[in-house]
Amino acid sequence: MRIVVPYTGRDPKSRLAPVLSGPERRAFARAMLGDVVETVSAAGHTPELLVPEPIGAVEADVDLGDVPTTVDDRALTPAVDAVLDRVGEGVPELGVVMADLPLATPTALDRLSAAGGDVAVAPGRGGGTNAVIVRDPAFSVDYHGASYRDHREAAAAAGLSVSVVDSMRLATDVDEPEDLAEVLLHGDGRAREWLVDAGIELDTSGGRVGVRRESGERPE
Template identity: 55%
Template sequence: MRSLIPFAATEPKTRLAPILAPDERAAFARVMLSSVVETVIAADFEPTVLATAQITDPLPAAASTVVDDQPLTAAVNEQLADGTPTLVVMADLPLLRATDIHDLVGTDADLTIAPGLGGGTNAFCTREPAFRVDYHGASYLDHCEIAADCGATVETVDSRRLATDIDEPADLAEVLIHGDGAAREWLVDAGFELDTDDGRVGVRRQ
């Protein structure tokens, strides 16, 4: 089974602009990418990073890079067009573990999908040659419908680690609370800490 990790290499994570400068967003995105790559490798895959531009940071020898500057949906669908069974994992899942990958690929379903907390699609494994993606809006529901239209069986993996992607400043609290890897270390080194002053857990920068 092929494995893909889409990655926005230019101007990543713009919704983190209120708390991170452009160079910091780029650095944090690369840290999360490296973490996901290493986790996918630990799950016995040799991932291909599907990047919008060339990545200058070195990747592990087991990983490769394909540059495709198309929008996410078009780039992933081009890879799916040959019908090869494929695992797709987003690059901003800092809590991801190898066991989560095993859960995705270990089912008998034609499509196994991990939704994000906001209704997106954070990872999926497809064995259905006709399946295609549409990442706009509530893509988890869209992908379930697309699979049904293909006559494919669907299984959902309900996992906090798979569901936690990093898009908004509030998402960083999940990394500080539940993370134990490079992304959490980067945030701590950058001066971030939990903020519980308003009753709801958030983050602040020292």
């Protein structure tokens, strides 16, 4: 199926600012996007980028040039809803997978696509909706707040069935510095490699494993 991957290069991953500089966050976000696009393809689906403006020059190791792209400068929710308008005759299902899921694997996406229901959801940590497959045109998204809960309620109100996939890999969107530890622990793609090259390493000195910079400082 077609799987849409929303992405923005406008100040991406701002909550990683305590450990990564602005240019670093952009490069890291692009590496994660590359991982997601590759995973979607490896799972046998067709990735499509959804961006607010044409994306610029691409790092050499993340070739997105051949990926179909839709440009929509609206906010995430209306832009995704416009894409979901395609669902119906001729398009029985469509997926939306976030660009910050570097731990996603083809196996995890297989479990999502094998899940039944008018809507299949992979919840994200903190109540987000990290991946969704929509099979009924009556469903629309709202990514604000606890969207996982809201999406379930909206589907129920519309009489739609919902299946939920229990996946740590799909639940792990990378927003906060502590999330980088998950990438170091469980990743095996560009995002993990990028972090290692940047000198980000596991910090096991606290209660739950975090990260620190090898150099001790974030570059300006």
